[in-house]
Amino acid sequence: MAPLKKVFIFDDNTDILELCTIILEDAGYEIKTSSTSNDIISQVNAYIPDLIFMDNWLPDVGGIDATKALKGDDVLKHIPVIYFSANNDVASLAEQAGADGYLSKPFDIADLEEIVSRHLA
């Protein structure tokens, strides 16, 4: 059996982390979560996910700088990053960060599953 595709979710909202973990594990993915962007390169290097969700208001450096750090790393820059935020301008924030896509909060289960399957197909 092929190994499960891995998704790393960064968000300071523990409710989002808990719910997304249940939903995506049910959908057949392996999930890791974190509530901080502290030492983001080490965190991601230790897991090497197939997809990353990045919240805008992520302590400590914020989602934009965390995403820029990942996209500036030769080993990790190929991993797609989905930016998610409740901000109205989530699309421009995602673009500013250099993310590969975005998801507006609040989202429903179908939205979440669709964007994951689209990037991990």
Add this chain to the structure above:
Amino acid sequence: MRNCEALIIGGSAGSLEVLLKVLPALDTDLAFPVLIVIHRKNGADSLLPELLSGRTRLTVKEAEEKELLLPGVIYIAPSDYHVLVEMDHTLSLDYSEKINYSRPAIDASFQTAAEVYQDRLACILLSGSNADGVDGLKYVKDWGGMAVIQNPDNAQVAYMPNQAKSQVKIDHILNAEDMAEFINLLSQSKRYGTA
């Protein structure tokens, strides 16, 4: 208590995993409404009702202002509102001060429902990391209702049920695995008048 006419389940950290065990095993003809008050933050608004809805054939919906409580329906307290039970068995959403640092507060729902349903109310307090729900359970007991807690040894976070256990005369202490059967028995007792 007399026949149960309403059930309220309150919880905080570690309670979602209990609900995911309980809801799929509930009878589909539950004889009373269930109000679930779980501490949660903004931003995941639609996900919780949607997730729980997928685990049961009962109707699961977010509680709305002036909504009448109906048997067999599971109401989820929305984030950032206390859910109060009114004398006419409707719900009201309240944006007043946080209680126990929480909104929704379990105490607010337990206490208002206690006066309305009196000895026909059952309340279950699950896993959690603060004392919200403990004063509410005392109130439920004062009005003749039934106080149930998750076994602290069985809870992911024992603090909340432990506080209730030390301060309230608890009627039943249950493991998560036994909770659905207990609720179904309450429902069957009401349906067949055996309570």
